[in-house]
Amino acid sequence: MNTTQARIAHVALASLAGALVALGLPPWGVWPMTVIGVALYVVAAERASSRRAAQFVLALVFAWSWLAPAMGWMWQLVPGGFVIAPLLFALMHAVGASIAVRLSRSLSQRVIARVTMLALVEAARHFWPFGGVPLASLALGLADTRLAQLARVVGPLGLSWWVAVFGGALALLWLKKGEFGWRTRHVALSMIAIVVLMQLLAAVAPRGSETGDTLRIALVQGGGPQGVLAINSNPRDVFDRHVTATQLLTPRDDIDLVVWPENVIDVAQFADSTARKTVAREAKRLGAIFAVGVTEDAQNGFTNAQIVVDVDGTIISRYDKVRRVPYGEYIPLRSFLRALGAPVDRVPRDAVAGRERAIIEVPVAAGDDAAGGATVDDTASETVRLAVAISWEVFFAPRANDGVAAGGQILLNPTNGSSYTGEILQRQQIAASSLRAIETGRFVAQVATTGFSAFITPDGNVLEQIAIGKSAVVIREVPLRKGRTWYSRLGDLPTIVLMLAVLVFVALRSRTSARNQDESLQALSDVVEGLVGTKLLE
Secondary structure, three states, X not given: OOHHHHHHHHHHHHHHHHHHHHHOOXXXXXXXXXXXXXXHHHHHHHHOOOOHHHHHHHHHXXXXXXXHHHOOOHHHHOHHHHHHHHXXXXXXXXXXXXXXXXXXXXXXXXHHHHHHHHHHHHHHOOXXXXXXXXXXXXXXXHOOOHHHHHHHHHHHHHHHXXXXXXXXXHHHHHHOOXXXXXXXXXXXXXXXXXXXXXXXXXXXXXXXXXXXXXXXXEEEEOOOOOOOOHHHOOHHHHHHHHHHHHOOOOHHHXXXXXXXXXXXXXEOOHHHOHHHHHHHHHHXXXXXXXXXXXXXXXXXXXXXXXXXXXXXXXXXEEEEOOOOOEOOOEOOOHHHHXXXXXXXXXXXXXXXXXXXXOEXXXXXXXXXXXXXXXXXXXXXXXXXXXXXOOXXXXXXXXXXXXXXXXXXXXXXXXXXXXXXXXXXXXXXXXXXXXXXXXXXXXXXXXXXXXXXXXXEXXXXXXXXXXXXXXXXXXXXXXXXXXXOOHHHHHOOHHHHHHHHHHHHHHHHHHHHHHHHHHHHHHHHHHHHHHHHOOOOOO
């Protein structure tokens, strides 16, 4: 095989590796493929030229081949975004790979640097650009497996690192397949030992506990068509579908809380609207509190909120979405993009970001389970705090954790999703909700306009999922929970610091090894010079 053929082969292997990573993510979800894909990429990169340009191209091809199919839903929403986003993130991985190769000298050092830098770039995607775009991340592939329990210890960033380290260990074993003994394989075997020990640690890590009280929750999914942009739809149709679905509930269902999805109500001001009166009528009919998704005017834009309505129609609590969807709820660089002819009018107004803690408060009669048992005074009530992550926010672990840290005993994820077709994004959102459940030790109630709506246990198991497009309700007695996981208390900072520390250690170790090697060569040169009178090194 000549040089050109070898380069083509390495690029093809990198592309195949990326495709395997995508296959391991939702909606396909064959999770071992993610680990194998990372391993194949490391092998291809190590077999290729060590030149910076060659390593840059291989990482670019690998990451694009993973991210483009796993973010394919963007094509229907923002074609330009589909072109730019996977390429931008692939460039980030390419830069990271180029740096990783320069940090290390030996094979083992390079593999450790590669997989750690891979995970570090994934971590960066949770924060940049536009506040973070953590779609199609490695951790999502493990969400419906027992391996995901590690998230309660290290969160999504640590879980992605775990996947990368596992793949790197397999690659290192393959690259050293002709060598035997502990001395030549101790790094790879140590990496495998670490991933196993981390899973054992997850099995005994704190996961929160039930308070003994419950909240009987009904999730309402109005259903309807997918692939419909807000500017091309009638908000009243969405509202009417959810009112109709809510009428499937009866007072005999004994509901404490009815949850409507994001954006079901689109009005100038909810407090003065006929929509509030309709919600109040249904709340009175069922004797239940309602938490409804409302879009209303705010300043020169709009706000996206989850508003709690009492049985008498009183607005008693609300949470305004903090983390907005770039190019979905607001347009960064709007003037510049308009000048280029981009279709920025698809989002005619920018959402106004909220500033409050991710919490809503729900009053519950003291005689109900959630208030701790029967009481003589039936009019007495207590307040249950629920954490809230509206739609896009559920991809960001700190948003869910913010509500739990403020006393949230259940996590709500009201979402829309009707702008997209297929199941790529919807399956990834269910996976994200599963990870948030594990990380926080809370039940998650995800409710969508067109699907998926589901309850998710603190172990990440998805219960009673409503299919996409279907109009239906699902009811469950949801245990209230208390306590914090390690990740909930510590957050992402320890994982990020540890990644950086590993890279610094590899760089210093590599420099020390190089210096020792130079000193050894110089000593050998001095010996040869003394014996034969000829310099070995100049």
